[in-house]
Amino acid sequence: MTSAPRSLPNDFDVEASKARCRAYRRRILDISQRVSALHIAPAYSCMEIVDCIYGGLMRKNAKGEFVDIFLMSKGHGCMAQYVMLEAFGILPSAELDRYCTRDGILGAHPDFGNPGIAAATGSLGHGLGMAVGMAVAERNKAKGKGEPARVYTVLSDGEVQEGSTWESVLMAPTLALDNLVAVIDSNDFQSLGRTSETHPPFYPLAPKFAAFGWETVEVNGHDAGAVFRAVTSRKGGRPLMILAKTVKGRGVRFMESVPIWHYRAPNAQEYKTALEILETVAS
Amino acid sequence: MRNRFAEVIYKAAVKDERICIVVADISPAGPMARFREEFPERFINVGVAEQSMIGICAGLALRGMRPFAYTIATFALYRPYEFVRDDLCYQNLPVTVVGIGGGVVYSTLGGTHYAQEDVTIASSMPNMTVLAPCDPNESAAITDWIVGRPEGQAGPVYLRFGKAGEPDITQGAEPFRFGKLRYLRRGKDVAVLSYGVVLGMAAKVADALQAKGKSVSLVGCPTVKPLDREGIAELLMTHAQVLVVEENAPAGGLASAVKEIAWDRRATCDLKTFTLKDQFVHCYGSHDELLAKHGLSVPAILAAVG
Numbered sequence: 001m002t003s004a005p006r007s008l009p010n011d012f013d014v015e016a017s018k019a020r021c022r023a024y025r026r027r028i029l030d031i032s033q034r035v036s037a038l039h040i041a042p043a044y045s046c047m048e049i050v051d052c053i054y055g056g057l058m059r060k061n062a063k064g065e066f067v068d069i070f071l072m073s074k075g076h077g078c079m080a081q082y083v084m085l086e087a088f089g090i091l092p093s094a095e096l097d098r099y100c101t102r103d104g105i106l107g108a109h110p111d112f113g114n115p116g117i118a119a120a121t122g123s124l125g126h127g128l129g130m131a132v133g134m135a136v137a138e139r140n141k142a143k144g145k146g147e148p149a150r151v152y153t154v155l156s157d158g159e160v161q162e163g164s165t166w167e168s169v170l171m172a173p174t175l176a177l178d179n180l181v182a183v184i185d186s187n188d189f190q191s192l193g194r195t196s197e198t199h200p201p202f203y204p205l206a207p208k209f210a211a212f213g214w215e216t217v218e219v220n221g222h223d224a225g226a227v228f229r230a231v232t233s234r235k236g237g238r239p240l241m242i243l244a245k246t247v248k249g250r251g252v253r254f255m256e257s258v259p260i261w262h263y264r265a266p267n268a269q270e271y272k273t274a275l276e277i278l279e280t281v282a283s
Numbered sequence: 284m285r286n287r288f289a290e291v292i293y294k295a296a297v298k299d300e301r302i303c304i305v306v307a308d309i310s311p312a313g314p315m316a317r318f319r320e321e322f323p324e325r326f327i328n329v330g331v332a333e334q335s336m337i338g339i340c341a342g343l344a345l346r347g348m349r350p351f352a353y354t355i356a357t358f359a360l361y362r363p364y365e366f367v368r369d370d371l372c373y374q375n376l377p378v379t380v381v382g383i384g385g386g387v388v389y390s391t392l393g394g395t396h397y398a399q400e401d402v403t404i405a406s407s408m409p410n411m412t413v414l415a416p417c418d419p420n421e422s423a424a425i426t427d428w429i430v431g432r433p434e435g436q437a438g439p440v441y442l443r444f445g446k447a448g449e450p451d452i453t454q455g456a457e458p459f460r461f462g463k464l465r466y467l468r469r470g471k472d473v474a475v476l477s478y479g480v481v482l483g484m485a486a487k488v489a490d491a492l493q494a495k496g497k498s499v500s501l502v503g504c505p506t507v508k509p510l511d512r513e514g515i516a517e518l519l520m521t522h523a524q525v526l527v528v529e530e531n532a533p534a535g536g537l538a539s540a541v542k543e544i545a546w547d548r549r550a551t552c553d554l555k556t557f558t559l560k561d562q563f564v565h566c567y568g569s570h571d572e573l574l575a576k577h578g579l580s581v582p583a584i585l586a587a588v589g
Binding site: 069134138163171175 | 342
């Protein structure tokens, strides 16, 4: 990765990010009208985080291609990634229109081999391990040649219950993976209820990651500027874990923190209402 | 067997910077230790964390590396099964999962350490190649093939090993060819077909039958998947009797596959298969003694052959 710029960007336009995120949410609503189910709320939950990564943090080479890597560990949030890849011209719009149909390439979880998708996910607890491997590979490739590509990954907070996640939480600081940034989309929901109520003694999480050797920071996950600053102001020398507090379904009030919207697609009336809310409520 | 593997890997790694090893708390003795000393950035010990071992290998491969995950077979394949399936097979990545002590090689360690259905499980996954050398020489030849594969052919491999100290039994055999049966000797009456460490027992069965005046083929099947179906069909058609000796569960391995082929091809030979039992057998003796409890021994096979 010799073509990677040596430092991170130092500027992030939060207003532009808000406008993008509103458009991304609208696009997902449009797609929702062609399928019976899709993961709207999990995508809305991580929208600002993923926009900050793609729109602010990930560096490009002279040809305009991303040199840093994004891996959506919470595969069910991939609608957020799809609409961004579409905006960057990496995923053809026609494929978004064929989402979850027989002739399309895009399913409800990201598939390796599709444009812009770094790894196949969907089963929880796989992303962080693969991200660790990627970060090692990039560090090895860059040895003596400059700064390695960075690996960004977004996990769900339910995913933190997977034992495999902790195996990789253990490994990343041992390997001193300075080029790895993990963000936990902490919307406090999993299928059967609130994550914090599933394992009350497990919280707060930040001290756990810190104890395992991660540089750890907590931010408002809907403040893309805060996510950006968490990465650019890090001390470095070890992996960074960002605990991003979020709201599942963020942006459309009637979907916010309501479990049914994990998977359901809105009907025509709900779609209309959701669009109106998106237009009138600031992100 | 595993030492010859490590020798080949070390030599290949000198030239090929993509080769790396991820172990799960396995002592890197012999050539493996040399690899670790000379290529520390390409040797990772995850500790006792096998899901992470496979996930990290997947991540390495997704960024262009050719990793080898290396530990005891049960922990290389069973513990992280879903990671092998999703991360390696679904994504069709060039990662080799090396299972030491495939079958019931670790006889005294008990059922938790018996990989007696590893070939069945590995073979059941799409994209997975299953290779099982019978001796150190074949282990080296197979490893050479793995590291030399061109990009287009490089998917996941389950490489099933015994342990250290197996004798070489393939002197004089035709060379290893990927995806093909390997004749160790050719005869006309009986064919004894096997793979892996238990091929040594199959050789003794062949010797005993030859001593009785039979003309015997001894045939290795180091590529268990993809199986040389044509080669097996030909073997079934050209011998009056075919014996399959397999250190694996009775379902989903070579023995059942040969029966499928025999049915499909309307083979008329006398076909007998000898595998591990579909049982957890409690026996803490030698490998051979445990195999015997499963019904795999030279006298038991000879008695069944009649």
